[in-house]
Amino acid sequence: MASIGRRGFVKGATLGALAFSVGGAEVLMAPGEARARNVPFRLLDGHQGETLEALGETLVPKAREAGIAHYIDQQLSVPPQESLLQARIFNFRPPFAEFYRSTLLTIDDRSQKLFGKEFAQLAAKDQREFVDRMRQNKIEDWKGRPAALAYAVLRADAVDVVYGTMEGYEALGIPYMPHIAPEKRW
Amino acid sequence: MTNEKVDIVIVGAGASGSVYASVMAKAGKKVVLLEAGPDWELSDLISSEIWGRRIKPAGAPILLEGKNPMGYAAQAGWGSGGASLHYFANFPRLLPTDFRMKSEHGRGHDWPIAYEDVSFFYDKVAREIGVSGDARAEERWRPAGEAYPMPPMKTFRNGDIWIKPLEVSGIPMVPAPVGMNSVEFKGRPACLYDGWCHVGCPIGALANPQVTYLGDARKAGAELRAFSTVTRVLTNQAGTRVTGVEYYDDKHQKQVREASVVLLASWSAQNPRLLLNSATDKHPKGLSNSSGFVGHFMMTHTVASTWALFDEDVQNHMGTIAVQYMSYEHYPKTSQKEAFGSTFWTAGFALKTTDLANSRPDLFGAELDDYMKRAARNLTGIKAFGEELPAMENRVELASEKDEFGMPLGKLTHTFQPDAVALWNANLEDGEKVAKAAGAKEAWPARGAIPTSHLLGGTIMGTGASNSVVNSYGQSHEIPNLWIAGPGIFPTEGASNPTFTLFALSQRGAEQLASQWGTLTN
Numbered sequence: 212m213a214s215i216g217r218r219g220f221v222k223g224a225t226l227g228a229l230a231f232s233v234g235g236a237e238v239l240m241a242p243g244e245a246r247a248r249n250v251p252f253r254l255l256d257g258h259q260g261e262t263l264e265a266l267g268e269t270l271v272p273k274a275r276e277a278g279i280a281h282y283i284d285q286q287l288s289v290p291p292q293e294s295l296l297q298a299r300i301f302n303f304r305p306p307f308a309e310f311y312r313s314t315l316l317t318i319d320d321r322s323q324k325l326f327g328k329e330f331a332q333l334a335a336k337d338q339r340e341f342v343d344r345m346r347q348n349k350i351e352d353w354k355g356r357p358a359a360l361a362y363a364v365l366r367a368d369a370v371d372v373v374y375g376t377m378e379g380y381e382a383l384g385i386p387y388m389p390h391i392a393p394e395k396r397w
Numbered sequence: 398m399t400n401e402k403v404d405i406v407i408v409g410a411g412a413s414g415s416v417y418a419s420v421m422a423k424a425g426k427k428v429v430l431l432e433a434g435p436d437w438e439l440s441d442l443i444s445s446e447i448w449g450r451r452i453k454p455a456g457a458p459i460l461l462e463g464k465n466p467m468g469y470a471a472q473a474g475w476g477s478g479g480a481s482l483h484y485f486a487n488f489p490r491l492l493p494t495d496f497r498m499k500s501e502h503g504r505g506h507d508w509p510i511a512y513e514d515v516s517f518f519y520d521k522v523a524r525e526i527g528v529s530g531d532a533r534a535e536e537r538w539r540p541a542g543e544a545y546p547m548p549p550m551k552t553f554r555n556g557d558i559w560i561k562p563l564e565v566s567g568i569p570m571v572p573a574p575v576g577m578n579s580v581e582f583k584g585r586p587a588c589l590y591d592g593w594c595h596v597g598c599p600i601g602a603l604a605n606p607q608v609t610y611l612g613d614a615r616k617a618g619a620e621l622r623a624f625s626t627v628t629r630v631l632t633n634q635a636g637t638r639v640t641g642v643e644y645y646d647d648k649h650q651k652q653v654r655e656a657s658v659v660l661l662a663s664w665s666a667q668n669p670r671l672l673l674n675s676a677t678d679k680h681p682k683g684l685s686n687s688s689g690f691v692g693h694f695m696m697t698h699t700v701a702s703t704w705a706l707f708d709e710d711v712q713n714h715m716g717t718i719a720v721q722y723m724s725y726e727h728y729p730k731t732s733q734k735e736a737f738g739s740t741f742w743t744a745g746f747a748l749k750t751t752d753l754a755n756s757r758p759d760l761f762g763a764e765l766d767d768y769m770k771r772a773a774r775n776l777t778g779i780k781a782f783g784e785e786l787p788a789m790e791n792r793v794e795l796a797s798e799k800d801e802f803g804m805p806l807g808k809l810t811h812t813f814q815p816d817a818v819a820l821w822n823a824n825l826e827d828g829e830k831v832a833k834a835a836g837a838k839e840a841w842p843a844r845g846a847i848p849t850s851h852l853l854g855g856t857i858m859g860t861g862a863s864n865s866v867v868n869s870y871g872q873s874h875e876i877p878n879l880w881i882a883g884p885g886i887f888p889t890e891g892a893s894n895p896t897f898t899l900f901a902l903s904q905r906g907a908e909q910l911a912s913q914w915g916t917l918t919n
Binding site: 269270271272291292293294295296297299300301302304305339342343346362363366367370371374375376379380383384385386387388389390391392393 | 434440442443444445446447448450451453454455459460461466468469470471475589591592593598599600714750751753754758759761762763765766769770773774
């Protein structure tokens with residue numbers, strides 16, 4: 212492929228891991244590893260990351276551990292033509308970060324209205340209730356893209372990090388059978 | 398960078414552009430392909446649904462509107478190979494009835510050609526790039542032709558399990574023809590049946606352009622320039638001929654490439670966008686648009702999916718993304734009492750984890766995890782593709798917003814007409830009956846938003862400038878050295894996958910272009 216100008220992307224594509232910033236250097240690792248090593252976010256703030264993890268875990272168990280917030284954060288930091296996010300397939304117009312930022316704001320705002328707390332602070336059963344309402348577009352005064360669409364995109368991201376990796380296939384007992392395998396089982 | 402005049406400049410290095418590049422380069426013409434995306438190599442095609450998104454468009458050059466917006470980015474291409482770098486390589490053909498819908502039913506359009514004008518090229522393409530299937534079995538529904546060069550692909554339980562229930566439901570199935578190798582073909586290996594076709598086949602078992610027409614074109618001297626975005630087709634002062642194209646190169650510098658012939662091959666939505674953006678005082682509505690039809694009659698297929706969980710392991714990780722079986726039994730336009738249009742039935746295809754999750758989009762949390770574990774070995778499905786009739790209001794226009802090069806974005810407005818919706822519903826009901834006959838443990842239709850598959854129309858062919866944009870070869874009615882290729886020139890869509898037909902039409906058009914070159918360029 213003709214180079215599209217980002218060393219991290221090209222190497223990542225070859226090795227199958229993503230480029231995270233650690234101590235001023237770019238290190239290739241899987242998002243779950245980045246989370247475990249407490250790698251700082253590039254674009255998200257701590258609260259946004261916490262909210263994404265809570266959403267991801269509600270949508271797909273183990274999404275937090277798989278590094279959903281680090282995955283989305285790293286992917287929002289690369290040019291859109293290098294992005295692997297589902298927002299690309301949903302035909303969103305870049306920058307994709309706008310969708311995540313505005314959606315997280317709306318979620319916290321509506322969560323406060325419905326349950327008196329921000330989403331990440333809710334009990335698991337209330338988080339589930341909130342997401343189920345999102346799925347059905349049944350949250351009053353929702354702002355931005357429709358709640359059901361936000362549910363679909365965030366669910367797809369969580370499915371990616373939990374079930375879309377080689378480890379995810381293995382956990383489900385599905386042979387991965389790659390022609391060209393992503394290294395580091397991702 | 399040199400920009401000397403060439404014989405033909407081709408806008409887009411996907412399926413149709415690659416056919417023209419191959420034919421014209423072999424005919425000794427100097428060919429340049431300008432491709433907006435990267436120049437992908439087989440080694441870029443990582444077996445991962447996540448990494449596979451790199452070969453699809455990013456951003457939104459086409460804005461999507463209407464009640465049933467087209468699933469554009471999932472199906473479009475970006476880079477050499479275009480959408481056919483990640484296509485499923487299903488190679489059914491249109492049937493004779495598709496070419497004469499207006500005459501037979503008073504609906505839609507007639508094509509200016511008949512099935513017999515294309516059948517020779519179906520066979521030629523099959524010989525050229527390799528098709529696996531059983532032509533004799535298909536001939537219960539279509540005129541006889543040549544046998545396919547390879548036997549049918551292997552089948553797996555996820556497909557075989559549907560054959561009897563479909564048969565007893567009045568839908569007999571036959572092996573599906575696919576652009577994949579069931580055995581080694583022209584030095585390309587046989588398929589491994591691991592289901593990664595849709596993120597790009599790096600071994601060459603699937604007939605993507607890199608290992609077929611585009612590879613041949615390069616061997617014959619065609620040049621491909623990546624990251625080259627064409628913004629206008631240029632014309633002479635009289636407006637009687639195109640003179641080349643304006644484009645932005647990989648350094649975002651504006652360039653002009655002169656050519657004797659310009660071929661637009663950038664898929665159904667981008668071709669009209671370019672024609673409309675190339676308006677001049679001689680062509681105030683855009684090039685080749687005296688009919689006012691440029692951008693209109695956009696079409697897509699409905700997909701009626703029925704999912705089923707069985708007690709047995711159906712090996713759903715095995716096979717290809719292409720289908721194992723197909724049926725034209727419900728293809729006659731009046732097969733459904735309450736709807737109009739063709740239906741094309743398919744069964745048997747490999748599933749990945751995204752497919753498993755998408756088969757129950759309502760589930761999340763622990764319920765989704767439980768479902769994924771059950772679906773991992775026991776889920777399979779059938780799909781019925783439904784025809785949509787051409788409608789003037791389904792269209793591509795220029796939007797007020799612009800891209801990074803100052804070119805207006807395209808706006809694709811699409812709404813399924815009542816016939817298409819009725820056909821989709823009828824096909825879902827049929828699917829439920831089949832699943833019941835199959836004895837599935839659980840079965841459900843994929844309702845919700847109507848899925849869209851494929852994108853056709855926008856630059857339709859016809860008999861003259863009053864009723865169409867191009868003739869049956871893809872040549873503009875109004876500017877003889879401007880040609881258009883791809884599914885955009887289909888005046889009706891049938892219900893079967895379009896790529897085999899677009900390959901055949903491109904082969905036919907390219908041979909015509911080469912044969913009349915002297916009169917065209919003098």
